[in-house]
Amino acid sequence: MAKERILVVDDEDDILELITFNLSREGYKVFTADNGEKAIKIAKSEIPDMIILDLMLPGIDGLEVARVLKSRDNTKAIPIIMLSAKGDESDIVSGLELGADDYVTKPFSPKILIARIRAVLRRKSDEISDENTPLHVHAFIIDPQRREVMVDENPVELTYTEFEVLHFLAKRPGWVFTRSQIVDAAKGDNYAVTDRSVDVQIVGLRKKLGDSGKFIETVRGVGYRFRERS
Amino acid sequence: MAKERILVVDDEDDILELITFNLSREGYKVFTADNGEKAIKIAKSEIPDMIILDLMLPGIDGLEVARVLKSRDNTKAIPIIMLSAKGDESDIVSGLELGADDYVTKPFSPKILIARIRAVLRRKSDEISDENTPLHVHAFIIDPQRREVMVDENPVELTYTEFEVLHFLAKRPGWVFTRSQIVDAAKGDNYAVTDRSVDVQIVGLRKKLGDSGKFIETVRGVGYRFRERS
DNA sequence: CTTCTTTACAGGAATCTTTCCCGAAAGTCA
DNA sequence: TGACTTTCGGGAAAGATTCCTGTAAAGAAG
Numbered sequence: 129m130a131k132e133r134i135l136v137v138d139d140e141d142d143i144l145e146l147i148t149f150n151l152s153r154e155g156y157k158v159f160t161a162d163n164g165e166k167a168i169k170i171a172k173s174e175i176p177d178m179i180i181l182d183l184m185l186p187g188i189d190g191l192e193v194a195r196v197l198k199s200r201d202n203t204k205a206i207p208i209i210m211l212s213a214k215g216d217e218s219d220i221v222s223g224l225e226l227g228a229d230d231y232v233t234k235p236f237s238p239k240i241l242i243a244r245i246r247a248v249l250r251r252k253s254d255e256i257s258d259e260n261t262p263l264h265v266h267a268f269i270i271d272p273q274r275r276e277v278m279v280d281e282n283p284v285e286l287t288y289t290e291f292e293v294l295h296f297l298a299k300r301p302g303w304v305f306t307r308s309q310i311v312d313a314a315k316g317d318n319y320a321v322t323d324r325s326v327d328v329q330i331v332g333l334r335k336k337l338g339d340s341g342k343f344i345e346t347v348r349g350v351g352y353r354f355r356e357r358s
Numbered sequence: 359m360a361k362e363r364i365l366v367v368d369d370e371d372d373i374l375e376l377i378t379f380n381l382s383r384e385g386y387k388v389f390t391a392d393n394g395e396k397a398i399k400i401a402k403s404e405i406p407d408m409i410i411l412d413l414m415l416p417g418i419d420g421l422e423v424a425r426v427l428k429s430r431d432n433t434k435a436i437p438i439i440m441l442s443a444k445g446d447e448s449d450i451v452s453g454l455e456l457g458a459d460d461y462v463t464k465p466f467s468p469k470i471l472i473a474r475i476r477a478v479l480r481r482k483s484d485e486i487s488d489e490n491t492p493l494h495v496h497a498f499i500i501d502p503q504r505r506e507v508m509v510d511e512n513p514v515e516l517t518y519t520e521f522e523v524l525h526f527l528a529k530r531p532g533w534v535f536t537r538s539q540i541v542d543a544a545k546g547d548n549y550a551v552t553d554r555s556v557d558v559q560i561v562g563l564r565k566k567l568g569d570s571g572k573f574i575e576t577v578r579g580v581g582y583r584f585r586e587r588s
Numbered sequence: 589c590t591t592c593t594t595t596a597c598a599g600g601a602a603t604c605t606t607t608c609c610c611g612a613a614a615g616t617c618a
Numbered sequence: 619t620g621a622c623t624t625t626c627g628g629g630a631a632a633g634a635t636t637c638c639t640g641t642a643a644a645g646a647a648g
Contacts (some may be wrong), residue, residue, distance in 0.1 A: 331629065561640065
């Protein structure tokens with residue numbers, strides 16, 4: 129297995145060092161940057177396999193860095209994990225909508241961070257999924273061709289929107305999606321509704337899924353996610 | 359849907375296990391063989407729906423196995439996907455010339471392999487489903503040659519379009535089709551009509567089919583489907 | 589002219605959205 | 619740490635909307 133190359137962006141030296149130490153120990157090759165400009169420069173020249181990006185940066189802030197990277201063809205595919213202070217939900221939401229892959233709130237434990245990195249890299253590597261093949265996740269079989277969901281061998285009747293939402297979430301277990309991303313996925317972009325309507329769909333889904341409803345997790349202040357581990 | 363039966367041939371235990379695990383999870387019934395002789399024996403006795411065949415085998419090698427299977431009447435129709443180390447292009451070419459259906463180079467991701475398997479099986483089943491053989495589903499017998507439908511032994515008179523629609527839906531029980539897919543199937547692509555006209559055909563069909571009309575199901579917000587389970 | 593197909597439309601059912609209330613979780617201040 | 623405040627999501631129910639059914643009639647095809 130080739131060692132993945134990871135760019136870490138943070139303006140605090142201790143954090144940079146902490147992360148670098150832990151990632152190196154795990155066998156990753158680490159690049160660092162302590163401000164947004166350097167981050168963008170290194171990302172463009174090195175094209176790392178992943179970027180750990182602090183949102184709070186002097187000068188160009190993290191969101192802006194993410195925006196720039198996601199708008200360039202050669203860097204847009206690089207997965208980004210955001211670091212943010214606890215409570216900055218709005219930044220997290222913006223980041224996710226820009227296309228960031230996950231986030232970790234400070235203060236964090238290196239273990240958590242590494243687990244997230246692994247999860248994101250793994251997801252990226254098997255993202256070759258065909259829009260129409262049945263999706264097997266946990267006890268679920270979600271079949272877009274039949275528009276039918278089986279949970280533990282039992283068929284579950286879902287409405288159009290419920291199906292779309294479940295399928296969307298289940299395609300990427302572990303990913304957090306904002307309500308507006310969910311609406312976009314289910315109804316197409318620019319479909320104007322209140323965010324809260326997503327909540328109602330989620331409630332309905334959980335009810336119909338019964339015990340397995342617990343696989344749809346609420347991420348307070350951010351959105352929803354399909355559970356990754358059983 | 360009957361679970362397809364797949365024979366996996368490889369001499370490395372880990373690979374065998376990896377593939378078996380993933381295929382089982384997808385609902386396939388898996389047989390295994392760790393050398394060419396066993397592979398041929400099992401293929402002859404079980405007549406699986408597909409064979410995943412490593413080309414690099416001790417004793418009788420994969421190409422030879424393929425040659426043997428393709429030369430016997432009762433096994434020649436079994437589709438074969440070859441596994442080969444990267445770079446063995448010449449073997450791959452020989453294999454394809456022998457009649458193998460596809461190949462995957464090692465190392466491979468289970469997702470890729472499964473996608474290929476699906477594609478090959480799909481192709482095969484399309485070939486088999488002869489456009490003209492009578493279709494036997496539930497209490498229906500749909501005979502494209504005579505353009506005649508029997509329900510519970512009783513003939514039902516259908517108009518041209520009604521017949522096309524029913525036949526199209528019944529060919530793939532359980533699959534949902536949009537109105538425009540149905541129109542395309544019945545009248546050829548690019549035939550311009552309102553989606554609503556499909557509804558009317560459906561209504562007519564249900565009426566003529568009487569009690570069995572319930573096998574044509576409405577999938578709200580999507581289209582129609584022929585019921586799979588009775 | 590007869591038969592089949594398509595369009596039009598009203599009625600009604602299913603689904604989706606909004607709204608509001610409550611309780612739980614997180615933040616704040618002492 | 620504990621009580622108070624604020625924020626956010628769950629749940630229920632009313633309202634709005636979308637979608638399907640079935641009939642009627644116009645339009646094509648033979």
